[in-house]
Amino acid sequence: MSIVHRLREPRAGLRGSPQYDAGGGVLIERMRRRHLKSVLAIENQVYPKPWTPGTFQSELEQMRDGYRHYVVATVDSRVVGYAGLLYSGDDAHVTNIAVDPARQGHHLGTRLLLHQVRYAADQGFTNLTLEVRVSNRAAQELYRRFGLAPAGIRKNYYEGVEDAIVMWCHDIHTPEYAERLRLLEERLER
Numbered sequence: 001m002s003i004v005h006r007l008r009e010p011r012a013g014l015r016g017s018p019q020y021d022a023g024g025g026v027l028i029e030r031m032r033r034r035h036l037k038s039v040l041a042i043e044n045q046v047y048p049k050p051w052t053p054g055t056f057q058s059e060l061e062q063m064r065d066g067y068r069h070y071v072v073a074t075v076d077s078r079v080v081g082y083a084g085l086l087y088s089g090d091d092a093h094v095t096n097i098a099v100d101p102a103r104q105g106h107h108l109g110t111r112l113l114l115h116q117v118r119y120a121a122d123q124g125f126t127n128l129t130l131e132v133r134v135s136n137r138a139a140q141e142l143y144r145r146f147g148l149a150p151a152g153i154r155k156n157y158y159e160g161v162e163d164a165i166v167m168w169c170h171d172i173h174t175p176e177y178a179e180r181l182r183l184l185e186e187r188l189e190r
């Protein structure tokens, strides 16, 4: 399989962590324990049933074992958003993506997802999937831009009362998909 997505060379950030320039003054780096306070501050504002510190810590442990990939986006060294992937077979599953409410609508979510999808394809994953609340039109619109299409419904998936739409995008490792991402990114720079 040819891998057509290449992340740009990272630069060394705080304590030598690689930081990727996502454009627009946004840097993206691996989520660490030291980010959790800021991450939880966002998480608690944006979700009706936020993840606990223990859930994030467990996810970070699984990242060390190579089963997850969590990143934060920073602007002027402040955490403004984050996103996570879980790996299963050939699939990369978006577990979480959130942007500080004060900064939503400025393409941070797009930049985070661009990074994560390219990262997944770099690692050899071929499909992208996720669940999203039926009521979450903003997220659904973001996902559609990445070629994610509704494939089914999980009844009462959220708190036993709200349905989830299951979305999939196949062949994220192809040149055609890389071109789609390139155009998406190009539009951000206009």
Ligand SMILES: CC(C)(COP(=O)(O)OP(=O)(O)OC[C@H]1O[C@@H](n2cnc3c(N)ncnc32)[C@H](O)[C@@H]1OP(=O)(O)O)[C@@H](O)C(=O)NCCC(=O)NCCS
Residues within 6 Å of the ligand: 046, 047, 096, 097, 098, 099, 100, 103, 104, 105, 106, 107, 108, 109, 110, 111, 131, 132, 133, 136, 137, 138, 139, 141, 142, 143, 145
């Ligand atoms: C979903 C979320 C991550 C999107 O982040 P964002 O930085 O605000 O999104 P972007 O600015 O990159 O928007 C990308 C596209 O999504 C759509 N979109 C974003 N916000 C929207 C809104 N409030 N209403 C309708 N469409 C919206 C637009 O099509 C937008 O593209 P455009 O600005 O070129 O028209 C953010 O709204 C968020 O954190 N929501 C709370 C957490 C959440 O619901 N996460 C998803 C769980 S499945």
